[in-house]
Amino acid sequence: MRVILIGPPGSGKGTQAHLIETKLGIPHISSGDMLREAVTEGSALGKEAESYMSQGALVPDDLVIGIIMERISRGDACEGFLLDGFPRTLPQARALDNALQEASCVIDHALRIKVPDEEIIQRISGRRIDPVTNEIYHTLFSPPPPEIAERVIQRTDDNEDTLKKRLAKFHQDTGPILKFYAEKGLLKVVSGVGATKEVQQRIFEAIQISV
Ligand code: AMP
Numbered sequence: 001m002r003v004i005l006i007g008p009p010g011s012g013k014g015t016q017a018h019l020i021e022t023k024l025g026i027p028h029i030s031s032g033d034m035l036r037e038a039v040t041e042g043s044a045l046g047k048e049a050e051s052y053m054s055q056g057a058l059v060p061d062d063l064v065i066g067i068i069m070e071r072i073s074r075g076d077a078c079e080g081f082l083l084d085g086f087p088r089t090l091p092q093a094r095a096l097d098n099a100l101q102e103a104s105c106v107i108d109h110a111l112r113i114k115v116p117d118e119e120i121i122q123r124i125s126g127r128r129i130d131p132v133t134n135e136i137y138h139t140l141f142s143p144p145p146p147e148i149a150e151r152v153i154q155r156t157d158d159n160e161d162t163l164k165k166r167l168a169k170f171h172q173d174t175g176p177i178l179k180f181y182a183e184k185g186l187l188k189v190v191s192g193v194g195a196t197k198e199v200q201q202r203i204f205e206a207i208q209i210s211v
Contacts, residue, residue: 001024001026001080001108001109001207001209002080002081002083002100002105002106002107002108002109003020003080003081003082003083003107003108003109003110003111003207004083004086004087004107004109004110004111004181005017005082005083005084005085005111005113006110006111006112006113006174006177006178006181007112007113007114007115007192008115008117008120008166008167008170008171009120009124009158009163009166009167009170010115010120010121010123010124010127010163011113011114011115011120011192012113012115012192012196012199013084013085013113014030014084014136015136015196016113016192016196016199016200016203017030017082017084019196019200019203020082020203020204020207020209021082023204023209024080024082024209025079026077026079026080026081026082027076027077027081027082028081028082028084029068029071029072029077029081029082029083029084029086030084030085031064031067031068031083031084031085031086031088032084032085033084033134034067034068034071035049035053035059035064035067036053038067039053045063045067048063049063053157054156054157054162055162055165056157056162056163056165056166056169057165057169058088058089058169058173061089061091061092061095064086064088064092065091065092065095065096068083068086068092068096069095069099072099080108083096087177088170088173088174088177089173089176089177090176090177090180093177093180093181107181107184107186108186108207109186109188109206109207110177110178110181110184110186110187110188111188111190111203111206111207112174112178112187112188112189112190113190113191113192113199113203114189114190114191114192114193115191115192115193116193117167119193120163120167121160121163121164121167123138123141124158124163125158125159125160125163126138126139126140126141127154127155127158128144128152128153128154129152129153129154129155130144130148130151130152131151131152131153132148132151137152188206188207190202190203190206
């Protein structure tokens, strides 16, 4: 199964992607994670991407399309994948469509997870990441255990100003993407508000898999 997850930062995409990945055994491919890895490695791509990411701006299409196309062509993605954070623009959606058509494959579902902006801001400003395991915590809702509390970090683009820019950009870019997949009859919209389990049930129902 090939699924695209569409939701703003902090909509719970990562958590839900992990649950679907575990259930279906398909790789969870996050463009944001791949770009952050490139930045950490200090590769040429990472250096170029970093200047956009730290501003809350989108990385240019040709860079992101290149890394995602390479990733979905690997063996572990041939039975399916879960794309998280990609496509974010129409040229990205078209590039994905063309690549899949060439491989005689299709997208099965484009899943939009909706969460009000005020809730996103509350969720993200408390978000902390363990740099060793990549586990995500929240200062209020799921605080890190005491033994790792000292080492958790806040992503540089998780501050409120950058976040507001990212949300505005998300809403601006998402309209055409939603229309693109709605016209293909692939768009499913679910609310991302509520407990992880509740959201999971809505998502599994929408993409027709059993919990
Ligand atoms: P995310 O973890 O999905 O919130 O992505 C973090 C940052 O990486 C974004 O603010 C963008 O700068 C960049 N990024 C991630 N995915 C894409 C994409 N599909 N197109 C362009 N930039 C992206």
